Amino acid sequence: MDIQRGRTNRRRFLLIAGLPLLTVGAGMTYLLWPEPPRRTEVRTDLEPLNRRLGPFLGELTDAHWLGYDIEDAADDRSIPGPDSRIRVVGVAHLPAGGAAAITGKSDHAFAATGAPSDLPTALKQYLPPDAAWQHSPGFDAYANGQGAAGQASDEIPTGRYLFDTARDLVHFDVLYHFT
Incomplete structure (x- = not known):
């Protein structure tokens, strides 16, 4: 029974600690991802x-x-x-x-x-x-x-x-x- 409780506590800890870390990591990736350049191709169509x-x-x-x-x-x-x-x-x-x-x-x-x-x-x-x-x-x-x-x-x-x-x-x- 102690073995089962240890696994449950470890899973709970990983869930509580890991979810915010994943969220922060995804947010930082989104903010730091380079933006595509504005299209500045000169057009010649009339x-x-x-x-x-x-x-x-x-x-x-x-x-x-x-x-x-x-x-x-x-x-x-x-x-x-x-x-x-x-x-x-x-x-x-x-x-x-x-x-x-x-x-x-x-x-x-x-x-x-x-x-x-x-x-x-x-x-x-x-x-x-x-x-x-x-x-x-x-x-x-x-x-x-x-x-x-x-x-x-x-x-x-x-x-x-x-x-x-x-x-x-x-x-x-x-x-x-x-x-």
């Missing part, structure tokens, strides 16, 4: 851009861009929020004379501006360092309104567009808010 930006920019070619949820923690361990904000940022070529046609419209009052400041590192190599960028808040408002007109009511775009007329380039940085 169909999504032409569908969203083409109505007011024209047919885009030779695009380099990223599209990602700015609040995404790059892991699947968090609970998704009720809304998401998708940033679409990049550079593309316009048809010949396309940038001059857009910037030449007097109702948008384009002015010279500096290079984009909040550009993801993966895209920096695709923007010419000597580009003569032009910007117009009026065109931004027009383009955002055009984007909203063609989208579902729960997609609210806000964006900034810069043009280089010498190269027929457009730099776009658009944020779509899905609610």
Whole structure:
């Protein structure tokens, strides 16, 4: 009988001491496990851009861009929020004379501006360092309104567009808010 009681006490001790140790070990493994990196693969497909930006920019070619949820923690361990904000940022070529046609419209009052400041590192190599960028808040408002007109009511775009007329380039940085 003493042998049976010894085994029971040992099992009880192992259960009481081992369960918390296993729980702490599993928790530490979860916390220290490396997170997967955020996808920063530069995309070159044109169909999504032409569908969203083409109505007011024209047919885009030779695009380099990223599209990602700015609040995404790059892991699947968090609970998704009720809304998401998708940033679409990049550079593309316009048809010949396309940038001059857009910037030449007097109702948008384009002015010279500096290079984009909040550009993801993966895209920096695709923007010419000597580009003569032009910007117009009026065109931004027009383009955002055009984007909203063609989208579902729960997609609210806000964006900034810069043009280089010498190269027929457009730099776009658009944020779509899905609610």
